[in-house]
Amino acid sequence: xxxxxxxxxxxxxxxxxxxxxxxxxxxxxxxxxxxxxxxxxxxxxxxxxxxxxxxxxxxxxxxxxxxxxxxxxxxxxxxxxxxxxxxxxxxxx
Amino acid sequence: xxxxxxxxxxxxxxxxxxxxxxxxxxxxxxxxxxxxxxxxxxxxxxxxxxxxxxxxxxxxxxxxxxxxxxxxxxxxxxxxxxxxxxxxxxxxxxxxxxxxxxxxxxxxxxxxxxxxxxxxxxxxxxxxxxxxxxxxxxxxxxxxxxxxxxxxxxxxxxxxxxxxxxxxxxxxxxxxxxxxxxxxxxxxxxxxxxxxxxxxxxxxxxxxxxxxxxxxxxxxxxxxxxxxxxxxxxxxxxxxxxxxxxxxxxxxxxxxxxxxxxxxxxxxxxxxxxxxxxxxxxxxxxxxxxxxxxxxxxxxxxxxxxxxxxxxxxxxxxxxxxxxxxxxxxxxxxxxxxxxxxxxxxxxxxxxxxxxxxxx
Numbered sequence: 001x002x003x004x005x006x007x008x009x010x011x012x013x014x015x016x017x018x019x020x021x022x023x024x025x026x027x028x029x030x031x032x033x034x035x036x037x038x039x040x041x042x043x044x045x046x047x048x049x050x051x052x053x054x055x056x057x058x059x060x061x062x063x064x065x066x067x068x069x070x071x072x073x074x075x076x077x078x079x080x081x082x083x084x085x086x087x088x089x090x091x092x093x
Numbered sequence: 094x095x096x097x098x099x100x101x102x103x104x105x106x107x108x109x110x111x112x113x114x115x116x117x118x119x120x121x122x123x124x125x126x127x128x129x130x131x132x133x134x135x136x137x138x139x140x141x142x143x144x145x146x147x148x149x150x151x152x153x154x155x156x157x158x159x160x161x162x163x164x165x166x167x168x169x170x171x172x173x174x175x176x177x178x179x180x181x182x183x184x185x186x187x188x189x190x191x192x193x194x195x196x197x198x199x200x201x202x203x204x205x206x207x208x209x210x211x212x213x214x215x216x217x218x219x220x221x222x223x224x225x226x227x228x229x230x231x232x233x234x235x236x237x238x239x240x241x242x243x244x245x246x247x248x249x250x251x252x253x254x255x256x257x258x259x260x261x262x263x264x265x266x267x268x269x270x271x272x273x274x275x276x277x278x279x280x281x282x283x284x285x286x287x288x289x290x291x292x293x294x295x296x297x298x299x300x301x302x303x304x305x306x307x308x309x310x311x312x313x314x315x316x317x318x319x320x321x322x323x324x325x326x327x328x329x330x331x332x333x334x335x336x337x338x339x340x341x342x343x344x345x346x347x348x349x350x351x352x353x354x355x356x357x358x359x360x361x362x363x364x365x366x367x368x369x370x371x372x373x374x375x376x377x378x379x380x381x382x383x384x385x386x387x388x389x390x391x392x393x394x395x396x397x398x399x400x401x402x403x404x405x406x407x408x409x410x411x412x413x414x415x416x417x418x419x420x421x422x423x424x425x426x427x428x429x430x431x432x433x434x435x436x437x438x439x440x441x442x443x444x445x446x447x448x449x450x451x452x453x
Binding site: 002003004005006007008009010068070071072093 | 107109110111112113114115116117119120124127129137138139140143162163166169171172175176179203205206207209210211253257258435438
């Protein structure tokens with residue numbers, strides 16, 4: 001006699017998620033820098049802002065900020081990302 | 094015997110993959126190897142048992158109990174039932190488990206933030222109303238400890254859902270640095286019979302006679318003792334001191350604190366004519382620290398920041414932030430402070446136990 005049991009888990013990979021195409025170069029691109037609200041993120045992103053422009057030829061850097069690091073980015077912040085070629089989300093703990 | 098009432102539900106197919114194994118020992122070994130437990134053994138979630146649990150909650154397998162909004166993860170009734178069986182619940186615990194999950198999916202609870210954080214909190218569950226006695230829950234001896242099936246397995250069922258449905262696996266979505274023992278289970282009933290105070294759920298708007306759960310993302314309980322006075326202000330001051338200590342050594346931010354007061358201290362408050370709101374008012378006034386106090390606990394480097402050394406912080410945003418719970422054994426001048434995970438980033442949520450809106 002055997003026992004039949006059910007799987008307690010769900011498929012952890014969201015159906016619509018997938019890796020996007022990588023940028024070949026950052027030159028002339030618009031890059032978003034998402035400040036997640038952690039205490040040390042600003043100096044980290046200030047530095048990245050500088051090197052993205054000076055060393056990688058990034059045209060524009062869009063500074064974005066989440067009001068609360070433990071909640072999702074609100075709609076206006078997500079909308080502002082739409083104009084970026086790529087967004088870097090930083091932790092800065 | 095109640096199956097016929099849910100005949101439509103009972104006919105909906107279970108969706109989960111099925112594994113066929115020799116016996117319960119083999120089932121446990123498979124689930125342990127796959128990381129589908131909290132480390133302790135599980136009860137085999139058979140189709141028959143899972144259906145019993147769904148029937149007990151009046152739910153169909155694909156009913157959605159709630160959605161974790163950050164990663165958009167729905168919690169289906171079927172998965173909740175499977176995990177409740179595994180935790181060792183009885184079928185009639187299922188409405189409590191469902192209500193806790195519903196409460197945790199309310200936005201203010203912030204289930205993703207509180208379960209993913211390095212802070213390592215756990216859902217602290219308080220059950221009120223007649224269902225406590227129906228399920229034989231413990232509200233007295235060792236109420237924060239071991240010994241009662243419903244207390245132990247309801248809390249454990251929530252943890253297994255977090256692991257298996259929301260992916261809160263330590264080192265993966267769950268980034269707890271330390272965690273605490275309440276992450277295995279952290280559930281109690283209020284001692285409504287042996288307290289003249291208004292039960293927690295009623296204070297939070299649930300009608301008398303209804304059953305409800307209150308859930309809060311909490312750190313480990315901090316036990317205090319004062320057996321050297323009958324003065325309610327002195328007892329309340331011992332409690333406030335522990336909260337101040339938590340503010341200085343752990344997190345200063347104001348939010349919900351829970352306070353569990355066992356019988357001996359409760360009787361002294363009651364004899365002095367104090368109700369729960371008197372305790373809340375006292376703690377609100379007294380559980381405050383100044384930024385300069387951080388210098389006394391090795392955090393002098395942040396005294397000059399923010400509003401400077403005289404900046405005042407309160408533990409509670411208002412007296413109502415303190416959840417006062419009558420529970421614990423009869424002897425000993427003990428109480429326990431249950432601190433919030435991270436100020437008001439997660440708030441306590443109270444949910445009536447019963448059919449959800451739209452059910453039936």
